Amino acid sequence: NLSWTAVTFFNSSAGTDSAFLAQLDANGSRLKYATYLESNSGLLAINGQKTVAYVPLNWIDGPALATVNFQTEPAPLFLSGSGNALSYVGAIVSPGELLSLFGVGIGPAAGVSAAVQDGMIGTTLGGVQVFFDEIAAPVLYASSSQINVQAPFEIAGRQKVQVKVQYAGGQTNGLNLAVFDAVPANFTTNGDPYGPAVVLNQDGSLNTMDNPAARGSVVIIFLIGGGVTTPSGRTGQVTPLAPLLHLSAPVTASVGPKAATVTFAGAAPELISGVNQINVRIPDEAQAGSAMPLAIAVGQMQLVLKLAIR
Structure with missing residues (x-):
């Protein structure tokens, strides 16, 4: 029957x-x-x-x-798109980048956030697994419509990868992403990709027009999508304090028309390995102002932030 x-x-x-x-x-x-x-x-x-x-x-x-x-009524399971977790730039990915995946029925109805265990983020969360080709990726957050994941460093050297989600016995369609060496995006104070950048002054305070950085001091910027490091980072790992992991791609900076010295560019210690830290010394001759352009290039990609300088 x-x-x-x-x-x-x-x-x-x-x-x-x-x-x-x-x-x-x-x-x-x-x-x-x-x-x-x-x-x-x-x-x-x-x-x-x-x-x-x-x-x-x-x-x-x-x-x-x-x-x-027809034994059971099939549940929809569809992956509609992806993007950098901060800028939402889609269709491309860099090794180690934090990504947001979007779809229908791709995870549990109630969102689940990952917990760090033994210094690692696991590759299964709420019954969700994400694969970049054959490589399982760390899952930071999973819900029915959005998954946050770290692209494995192991995709370095590939021209493209296919991303699929497995959940509740089903598997989504595949998303084909081009692999770039770096797809940098910066954190903002309001979560808007076009919002004010999170820039820390040398004393660790937030750089604002009311709290500008001194010329000659070092400011700190946090990014994602910086690519592989030397020594190699471990996918899903909380970056240790030592040894320091330096970005393999060349990193340069300028404040207005003046070249600035990058004193460090690498994986941010004590954060997941997909988060990068860039330290930039403001030139002594830099112009003062409440919204001076700070350009940071990682490989072939460039970001332009606003910086308050006194």
């Missing part, structure tokens, strides 16, 4: 020979499931395992078998 009550098989409105297979509820008033079928010139077969199989008769290279199992 089948668990579904109706199968509807009809031509699509496109006027082609494609078709749809649909399952309706007991009274025929609600669509429970539907799937696209490539051709309506075929056979429907029902077996004892409550499965409907469709075999087109007009194949060219051989039969194409589409099977739909």
Whole structure:
């Protein structure tokens, strides 16, 4: 006795020979499931395992078998896009970068945040796993519509990767991302990618127009997407205080038209390895002002922040 009550098989409105297979509820008033079928010139077969199989008769290279199992009502599981966790720049990724993935049904309804265990972020959270090709990635946050994840450092050297999410026995479609050496993005005070940058003065206080940095002092900027480090960072690890891990990509800085000295560029100690710290010494001859441009280049990519200088 089948668990579904109706199968509807009809031509699509496109006027082609494609078709749809649909399952309706007991009274025929609600669509429970539907799937696209490539051709309506075929056979429907029902077996004892409550499965409907469709075999087109007009194949060219051989039969194409589409099977739909109605034992349970399938839950939607769809990955719609990704972006840098701070700037939301999508379609590209760098090794170690923190990413946000977006979709439908890709995790638990109530969001879950990861906890650090033995200095590491795990690759399973709330039943969610994320794969970059064959590599499982650390999951920092998981919900039904958003997952925050760290791209593995191990993707370095690849031209592209495919990202998939596994959850509740299902797997999403794959997202193809181009791999860049660096995709830097800075933290902001309000979480808006275009908001005021988080820049710390040498004493650790927040740089603002009311709390400017002195010329000749060092300011600290935190980024993500800086790429691989030397020595190599470990994916998902909280970066230790020693040894210091330096970004492999060249990092330069300028304040207005004046070149500035980068005193450190690498993984931020005591934060997850995907967070980078850039220390920049403000030139003695830099112009004072409440919103002076601070440009930081990581490899081929550049950020321009605003800096208050006295």
